Amino acid sequence: MLLENKVIMVTGAASPRGIGKATAKALAAHGAHVVVIDLRKEDAEAAAEDLGRAHLGLGCNVTDKSACVSAVDATLERYGRIDGLINNAGITQPVRTLEIGGKDFDAIVDVNLRGTLYMSQAVIPAMKAQTSGSIVCMSSVSAQRGGGIFGGPHYSAAKAGVLGLAKAMAREFGPDHIRVNSITPGLIQTDITGDKLTPDMRTEIIKGIPLGRLGDAADVANACLFLVSDLSTYLTGITLDVNGGMLIH
Numbered sequence: 707m708l709l710e711n712k713v714i715m716v717t718g719a720a721s722p723r724g725i726g727k728a729t730a731k732a733l734a735a736h737g738a739h740v741v742v743i744d745l746r747k748e749d750a751e752a753a754a755e756d757l758g759r760a761h762l763g764l765g766c767n768v769t770d771k772s773a774c775v776s777a778v779d780a781t782l783e784r785y786g787r788i789d790g791l792i793n794n795a796g797i798t799q800p801v802r803t804l805e806i807g808g809k810d811f812d813a814i815v816d817v818n819l820r821g822t823l824y825m826s827q828a829v830i831p832a833m834k835a836q837t838s839g840s841i842v843c844m845s846s847v848s849a850q851r852g853g854g855i856f857g858g859p860h861y862s863a864a865k866a867g868v869l870g871l872a873k874a875m876a877r878e879f880g881p882d883h884i885r886v887n888s889i890t891p892g893l894i895q896t897d898i899t900g901d902k903l904t905p906d907m908r909t910e911i912i913k914g915i916p917l918g919r920l921g922d923a924a925d926v927a928n929a930c931l932f933l934v935s936d937l938s939t940y941l942t943g944i945t946l947d948v949n950g951g952m953l954i955h
């Protein structure tokens with residue numbers, strides 16, 4: 707058990723085939739109390755219940771700062787501490803540069819980047835008081851290679867912003883023993899791609915992946931487990947690629 711009695715919040719963790727839910731499951735299997743955060747309270751509660759009785763589900767839109775603070779307050783009220791935060795909530799949009807409208811830009815940047823800032827701001831005071839904590843931020847290979855397969859340029863920009871934010875927070879809060887690291891997944895089989903991934907596209911994409919397959923949510927969940935646990939106590943400000951070799955740099 708790597709996380710016995712640790713309290714870890716995971717945003718965007720109600721999507722049934724998503725990275726967040728797989729992460730919540732992996733953390734719970736290692737003894738953590740997991741706080742499942744998602745847009746709809748009922749979905750978050752149901753996902754927490756799936757994990758067992760030691761867990762909590764909370765409705766929270768990560769773009770709403772006061773909602774993030776309330777989620778942290780509810781977590782502290784129930785468990786008294788917060789050891790980890792996985793900033794996983796994210797949305798994408800498969801459009802090209804000239805098609806990006808102001809509302810699209812705001813939506814993508816708000817959830818992926820602003821949400822990461824707001825949730826981090828909400829948990830950091832408790833982590834500072836404990837002088838310990840680990841924050842994991844979900845970026846994307848799209849930030850590194852300039853466009854993913856399903857993410858438009860605004861998604862790449864927001865996810866690149868996540869990398870910069872995470873590194874800056876790592877530097878700022880290292881003295882408080884709060885570690886901040888990022889993960890850059892390649893193409894992971896979840897519902898984020900909607901029905902846009904056709905069998906032909908899939909075959910073509912796999913040709914460019916040395917390990918010969920798309921990623922599973924569990925592949926990213928295990929990377930989160932590593933970064934949030936004491937296995938990685940001397941790591942902060944890093945970017946961990948989980949992409950099957952899709953991008954080697």
Ligand code: NAD
Pocket residue numbers: 717718719720721723724725726743744745766767768769794795796797798817821844845846847890891892893894895896897898899
């Ligand atoms: P998903 O769509 O299955 O899950 C995303 C979850 O975030 C959903 O449960 C959704 O309800 C929640 N969410 C959306 N907006 C929210 C908000 N404002 N507040 C709270 N919750 C919100 O997607 P996924 O593929 O599991 O993606 C998880 C993360 O991994 C995202 O940040 C995504 O950008 C990133 N990522 C995914 C892939 C991939 O190929 N699947 C690749 C690279 C990065």
